Amino acid sequence: MSSQGEDTEGQGPETALPSSSCTDCDTTGGDVITVTVGATVPTGFEHTAAEEVKEKIGVDARISKDRGRIYFPITTDKLFQVHLLRSVDNLFVVVQEYEHYQFSESKEETLIDLQQLASKLPWTNALEVWKLNSTLKKKKGHRRGGNGSKGKPNSEAHDATAVDNEQQELPQASPTAEGQSDVEPTAQTDTCSQDVEEATPEAKVIKFRVTCSRAGDKHSFSSNEAARDFGGAVQEFFEWKADMTKFDIEVLLNIHNNEVVIGIALTEESLHRRNISHFGPTTLRSTLCYGMLRLCKPQASDIILDPMCGTGAIPLEGAIEFHNSFYIAGDNNDMAVNRTVNNICHIQKRRADKGSASGLPIDTVQWDLCNLPIRTSSVDIIITDMPFGKRMGSRKKNWDLYPSCLREMARVSRPGSGKAVLLTQDKKCFAKAISRMGGLWRKLHTVWVNVGGLHAGVYLLKRTGALFGQTPEDVYESRGPVERQEKDDTELS
Structure with a gap:
C-alpha cells in the first residue's frame, strides 16, 4: 500500500548517509x-x-x-x-x-x-x-x-x-x-x-x-x-x-x-536550561523568561526588579540578553536567594572561562516583598513569577498576598511610565486584587501560557499616574479623556 499525502521521490538505502533529492530544499x-x-x-x-x-x-x-x-x-x-x-x-x-x-x-x-x-x-x-x-x-x-x-x-x-x-x-x-x-x-x-x-x-x-x-x-x-x-x-x-x-x-x-x-x-x-545550574521547585524556563522580558521592552538604564526571584531565572536572562539595564533580584526565602547567588556565580564563572567579561548588572537581596527597602517611584519595570498556590504558597494566602504585593509594587514603580509583567495561574485572585488597587495599575495585554501543565496568564500592566492616598474619584478625575472612556466602557461591559 502506498503512503498517502504529498508525493515524494523514492530512494535506495546506503550504508552511512543516504542520498536523495529534496523538493523542498x-x-x-x-x-x-x-x-x-x-x-x-x-x-x-x-x-x-x-x-x-x-x-x-x-x-x-x-x-x-x-x-x-x-x-x-x-x-x-x-x-x-x-x-x-x-x-x-x-x-x-x-x-x-x-x-x-x-x-x-x-x-x-x-x-x-x-x-x-x-x-x-x-x-x-x-x-x-x-x-x-x-x-x-x-x-x-x-x-x-x-x-x-x-x-x-x-x-x-x-x-x-x-x-x-x-x-x-x-x-x-x-x-x-x-x-x-x-x-x-x-x-x-x-x-x-x-x-x-x-x-x-x-x-x-x-x-x-x-x-x-x-x-x-x-x-x-x-x-x-x-x-x-x-x-x-x-x-x-x-x-x-x-x-x-x-x-x-x-x-x-x-x-x-x-x-x-x-x-x-x-x-x-x-x-x-541554558542559565540555571541550581534549580528550585518552580524554576521558570529561560525561554519563557525571555518572552516575558521582551513584553516589557527593557531600555538602557532601566531599573528592573524581580521581588519574588526564586532561582533568579528572570533577572539572569535579562542581565545576559538586555545587559544595558540593571536588575535587582530578591526573595523572602533564604534558600531562594542562595540559589540565585549560585546561579549568578555559575554564569560569571562560565563567562570568565570563555574569556568574556564576567560581571553581570544584577544584585540580590533577601526581603519582605510587601515592605521593599526601595525608594518610592524608583523602579522602571517589575517582572516576576507570582506564587500560584500549587507548589508554592496557597490559594487562600494569595487573597491577602496579591493585593499587598501589588500595592507595594505600585509604590516603587514610576507613576505614568512604570510597567509590570506578572505571571500567575491564580487568575481569579489576581483579577480581584487588580480591581482593589484603586486604579494604580492598568492592564495592557495578556499572554496565555502553560506552566507545568497549568493554564496561566502573563499580564502586562502599566503604572498609572495615580498617587497613593487618592480616592477612586480622584483617580478618575486625574485621567485623560481616553483613559476615562476606557474606564467607563469597562464598567458598562
Missing part, C-alpha cells in the same frame, strides 16, 4: 542549501519567537497550527544563527511536511502507510544539515538515561513530547536532541519515544531513535505504534542501529490532527 550555489528549520517555543509566545527570528536572522517565520511551534527557512551558511535564538526551546530540520495528510481508516493500513513513507522521504539535505550542525557543537559525553518525555503544555493543551537528554559524543558527528509539541486539550494526546528492533551491531553504524508526538482524537493508532512501525522502516531503509539512550540521530514524527511533520533534531538538550 534548493541548492543556492556550491554547498549552500536552503532548508526549513522548525522550533518549539513556549506556548503563547509564538509571535515573540517569530519577531526574534525576523530581527536576528532576517526571515519571516510561520506559526504552526499546532501551538508552540514555528517554521522558517535558513541557508546552511547561516545555520549557526539559529543557535543564537533565545526564545526557542528545541530546533529541528524539516525532512518533509504534510499539511493535509490523509490517514487511512483502519489502523493496519495507516501503519503500513507510515512504514512505506520512510523510504519515500527526501532525507538528503536534512541529513547534510545534521552533519553540518555537528561542526557547531562541542563534543561532550554520551547522553545518560532513557529520559522520558517532558511535554510542554500550552494554554489549551496536555503534555505531548519533549525528550530531555545529556549531550552525546558521536563517532562521526555530534548529536541531536529533544522534540517537543503542544497540543489542544480536546484532543487526545499520546507521546512516546519508541525503541525499534536493533540492527546487526557494527562498529561504525549510526545509532538512532524515533520520537513520536501525536495530538488529535480521530487517529486510529497511538504514538507508540506510529513510532514503532515508522522507526522500524527507517532502520531497515538506512541500516542504522536503534538505541534509546546513546543515539546519534533523533528522528521526529510530529502528528497534529492531519498535519504531519518529519524532522531531525538539531539541539542536544532543550535550550531553556
Whole structure:
C-alpha cells in the first residue's frame, strides 16, 4: 500500500548517509542549501519567537497550527544563527511536511502507510544539515538515561513530547536532541519515544531513535505504534542501529490532527536550561523568561526588579540578553536567594572561562516583598513569577498576598511610565486584587501560557499616574479623556 499525502521521490538505502533529492530544499550555489528549520517555543509566545527570528536572522517565520511551534527557512551558511535564538526551546530540520495528510481508516493500513513513507522521504539535505550542525557543537559525553518525555503544555493543551537528554559524543558527528509539541486539550494526546528492533551491531553504524508526538482524537493508532512501525522502516531503509539512550540521530514524527511533520533534531538538550545550574521547585524556563522580558521592552538604564526571584531565572536572562539595564533580584526565602547567588556565580564563572567579561548588572537581596527597602517611584519595570498556590504558597494566602504585593509594587514603580509583567495561574485572585488597587495599575495585554501543565496568564500592566492616598474619584478625575472612556466602557461591559 502506498503512503498517502504529498508525493515524494523514492530512494535506495546506503550504508552511512543516504542520498536523495529534496523538493523542498534548493541548492543556492556550491554547498549552500536552503532548508526549513522548525522550533518549539513556549506556548503563547509564538509571535515573540517569530519577531526574534525576523530581527536576528532576517526571515519571516510561520506559526504552526499546532501551538508552540514555528517554521522558517535558513541557508546552511547561516545555520549557526539559529543557535543564537533565545526564545526557542528545541530546533529541528524539516525532512518533509504534510499539511493535509490523509490517514487511512483502519489502523493496519495507516501503519503500513507510515512504514512505506520512510523510504519515500527526501532525507538528503536534512541529513547534510545534521552533519553540518555537528561542526557547531562541542563534543561532550554520551547522553545518560532513557529520559522520558517532558511535554510542554500550552494554554489549551496536555503534555505531548519533549525528550530531555545529556549531550552525546558521536563517532562521526555530534548529536541531536529533544522534540517537543503542544497540543489542544480536546484532543487526545499520546507521546512516546519508541525503541525499534536493533540492527546487526557494527562498529561504525549510526545509532538512532524515533520520537513520536501525536495530538488529535480521530487517529486510529497511538504514538507508540506510529513510532514503532515508522522507526522500524527507517532502520531497515538506512541500516542504522536503534538505541534509546546513546543515539546519534533523533528522528521526529510530529502528528497534529492531519498535519504531519518529519524532522531531525538539531539541539542536544532543550535550550531553556541554558542559565540555571541550581534549580528550585518552580524554576521558570529561560525561554519563557525571555518572552516575558521582551513584553516589557527593557531600555538602557532601566531599573528592573524581580521581588519574588526564586532561582533568579528572570533577572539572569535579562542581565545576559538586555545587559544595558540593571536588575535587582530578591526573595523572602533564604534558600531562594542562595540559589540565585549560585546561579549568578555559575554564569560569571562560565563567562570568565570563555574569556568574556564576567560581571553581570544584577544584585540580590533577601526581603519582605510587601515592605521593599526601595525608594518610592524608583523602579522602571517589575517582572516576576507570582506564587500560584500549587507548589508554592496557597490559594487562600494569595487573597491577602496579591493585593499587598501589588500595592507595594505600585509604590516603587514610576507613576505614568512604570510597567509590570506578572505571571500567575491564580487568575481569579489576581483579577480581584487588580480591581482593589484603586486604579494604580492598568492592564495592557495578556499572554496565555502553560506552566507545568497549568493554564496561566502573563499580564502586562502599566503604572498609572495615580498617587497613593487618592480616592477612586480622584483617580478618575486625574485621567485623560481616553483613559476615562476606557474606564467607563469597562464598567458598562
